[in-house]
Structures are given as structure tokens and as C-alpha cells.
Amino acid sequence: MDLNNRKILLTGAGSGIGRALALELAQYSPHLALVGRRSEPLEEVAALVREKGGQAVIIPADLTADGAPAQVVAEAQNELDGIDMLINNAGNVRAGRLEAIEESEVLAQIALNLTAPILLTRAALPALRASGDGLVVNVSSGFGLLGMAFYTVYGATKAGIAHFGEALRRELYGEGVHVLNVFPGATDTPMMESSEAEAEHGFDYESPQDVARAAVAGMVGDELNVVRGESMGETLELNRQDPAALDRTLAQGKDELEKVVAGHSSL
Template structure:
């Protein structure tokens, strides 16, 4: 896909992978609609995009609010003149034992990680079709491919958006809209600040800039998936071959993992 001079709607753009994606995409002189809950960080990213030669508008929004996805898409179409690429990047997390997580925390994760991107995509499809070479990018997670203790709801939502992307790609095959699923491993973003999980726990971290670069390269190359994190890739492959062995291996470190992710929350 040629990303030069494209209109791109990017959610979760104020920090982390979203911020890195905005700056990586700025090399292509795009028109970016930056979406997030807080106007301040979005304005900072927009200024950096403009310094790099791109155009940027800011659309503050809570994507889990009723009607927000359709409103955001309408605002982006109006301000950009269309939408060529939708990047569903916004996400949240709350780790912990399922029975210890509040119902509101379960619903918040499903709302932002799964429901919102589905509704955004649904609203954006007419514009993406009109583009003639449209694309949807879903930023899932390695935990959407590998179930991890204490991330049951998060993993379910991230697996759901990945399956949504795969099904939609086949639904839209030959119709001018490509779908790319991205599976980051642990990434050094504000979303991970409250987690003490490190490489010895299976969470070897990389920078958001590395994830963004791989995502944009995958989009340009027309890839179907981008999976990040060497240990995550190995564990996913092993889980396909012998899931019971993975169960036994992870069980040995389960108590320690529960401790280091006990406060992991971005809600």
C-alpha cells in the first residue's frame, strides 16, 4: 500500500504505540485524525506530526461512550475529506484473578478493546471503500494469541478483535479494503507502567517505536499479520504444538506472576 498523502484515522494517538505510529506515519506526509481521551497529549503529537511535514487534526473522544465511534468517523471524514486507513489502536488493561476484578472493569476492557473498534470499522467502511485502496489495522496483542493467567478478559477481548479482523479481511477480499492484524508483545508504554512483569516472567519489552515501524512496514507490504516479541513468537508456536506443556511450564511461575501483575491497570 502506498501511504503517501493518505487520510488516516488513528485511535489511542496520545501516547505509547499510537504516538509512535503517528510519528512514523508522518514520514509519508499524511493527513492524520488523532483520537484519544485527553486533548493535551493529542495536541502535542499533532504538533510533532506537523513539524515532520504531515497534517494533523485532533478529535478528543471517549470511544466507549454511546454513539462516539460513529461521531468520530463523521468528524474525521469531514476534516480530512475522507478516510483511507483506520488504525484501531486504543486499548486498556486490568490484570488480576477474574473473581477479583470488578464487573465494571470487565466491561471497560471489552468496550474499548473490542466493541469500539468494531463500531469504528463499521462506521468507516463506506469511506474506506470509497478510497479505492483502503485499510483497517487492528492492534491486538500477543496475549490475543496466547492465553495468559490473570489476563483472561484482556486476552479474550484482544483475541476477539484479531478474529474480527481475520473474518473481515475475508469478507472484504477483492473489494478494495485490506485488513492487517498486529500482535505486539510487552511494549514500554504508559499502559505498562503499573506492571512489574519483566523478561523472566515472559514479558520482554520492546519500544513503541519498534512496534510502530513494524506495523507501518507490514501495512506497506500488504502483510496479513505482524507478530512482535521473540519469546512471545516462540511461546505461541509451542502453545500450538503442546498446550499442556505450556500449562505446566507457566504453572511453575504462576504465583510470582500474580504478584508482579497485581497492580497492572490502565483503567
């Protein structure tokens, strides 16, 4: 896919992987609509994009509000005069035992990680079709491929958006809109600041810049999936071949993992 001068709607653009994606895409002189809850970080990212030769507008919005996804798409389409790419990156997390998570925290994760990107994509499809070479990018998670204790709801939403992307890719096959799923591993972003999990707990952090570079390479290469995480391949293979063995292995560190992720929340 040729990324030059593309009209791109990017959610969660104010920090972390979204910010890194905006700056990585800036080399292609894009027209970016940057979406996030707060104006100030979006303005900072927009200024950096312009310095690198791209164009950028900001759309402050709460994507979980009633009608917000359709309104954001309409505003982006108006500002950019079309949409060629939609990058569903915005997300949140609340870790911990399922019965310790409040109902509102369950619903908040579902609303932003799953419902919002589905509704954004639904609203953007006419514009993506009209572009003739449209692309939807869903930023899932390694926990969307591998169920992990204490990330039950988060993992469910990330598996859901990945499955949505795979199904949509097949639904749109041959119709001028491609779908790419990106599965970051543990990434050094503000969303992870409240977690105490480290490498000894299986969290090998990489930079959001590395994730962004891999994602953009996947866009250029028309890939179906981009999977990050140094040990993810081996763990996924074990989970396929002998999931009970992986259960036993993970159980050895379960008590310690519960302690270090108990306060992990970006809500």
C-alpha cells in the same frame, strides 16, 4: 500499499504505540485525525507530525460513550475529506484473577478493546470503500494469540479483535479494503507502568517505536499479520503442539506472576 498523502484515522494517538505510529507515519505526509481522551497529548503529537511534514487534526473523544464511534468517524471524514485508513489502536487493561476484577472493569475492557473498534470500522467502511485502496489496522496483543493467566478478560478482547480482523479481511477480499492485524509483545508504554512484570516473568519489553516501525512496514508490504515478541514464535508453536506442556511450564511461575501483575491497570 502506498502510504503517501493518506487520510488516516488513528485512535489512542496520545501516547504509547499510537503516538509512535503517528510519528512513524509522518514521513509519508499523511492527513491524520488523532483520537484520544485528552486534548493536550493529542496536540503535542499533532505538532510533532506537522514538524515532520504531515498534517494533523485532533478529535478528543471517549470511544466507549454511546454513539461516539460513529460521531468520531463522521468528524474525521469531514476534517480529512474522506478516510483511507483506520487504525484501531486505543486500548486498556486490567490484570488479576478473574474473580478479583470488578464487573465494571470487565465491561470497560470489552467496551474499548473490542466493541469500539468494531463500531468504528462499521462506521468507516463506506469511506474506506470509496477510497479505492482502504486499510483497517487492528492493534491486538501477543495475549490475543496466547492465553495467559491473569489476563483472561484482556486476552479475550484482544483475541476477539484479531478474529474480527481476520474474518473482516476475508469478508472484504477483492473489494478494495485490506485488513492488517498487529500483535505487539510487552511494550514500554504508559499502559504498562503499573505492572511489575519483567524479563524473568516472560515480559521482554521493546519500544513503541520498534512496534510502530514494524506495523508500518506491514502496511507497506500488504501483510496479513505482524507478530512481535522475541520468544513468541517458539511459545506459540509449543502451544499448538503440546498445550498441556506449556501449561506445566507456565504453572511454575504462576504465583510470582500473579503478584507482579496484580496492580496492572490502565483503567
